[in-house]
Amino acid sequence: MDQSNPNEKTLQHNDHCDTENSVTNENTACHISSGRKSHHSEKTKQNLITRLNRVEGQIRGIKGLIEKDTYCDDVITQISATQAALNSVAKILLEGHLRSCVVERIQEGDDEIIDELLTTIQRLMKK
DSSP states (O other): OOOOOOTTTHHHHHHHHHOOOOSSSSTTOOOGOOOOOOOOOHHHHHHHHHHHHHHHHHHHHHHHHHTTTTTHHHHHHHHHHHHHHHHHHHHHHHHHHIIIIHHHHTTTTTTHHHHHHHHHHHHHHHH
């Protein structure tokens, strides 16, 4: 890794990560050195991107509501809808991960995937 580019670690991590989590901390299930990638079809990728674009718009909308001093309960309702939309993205990713990545690694005899999966589920359930 080129030490002159501090973003390279993040870019490499995002390029090789087989989870939705792009955080570059040591406790994440996806490691830079793994070289693993997701197995999403173009249709699934487009679906996820569309959903995330919608979430991005919802976030901008919430920011606008706060800037306009909108009634708190209305803002909270929008936050709840945005969280539900993100949870939907996570469910799609988790299903794909189970059906492809997890099955493949179990078939290869890689039992570490079970601990990784349990950590991922625990992370999702905190929300």
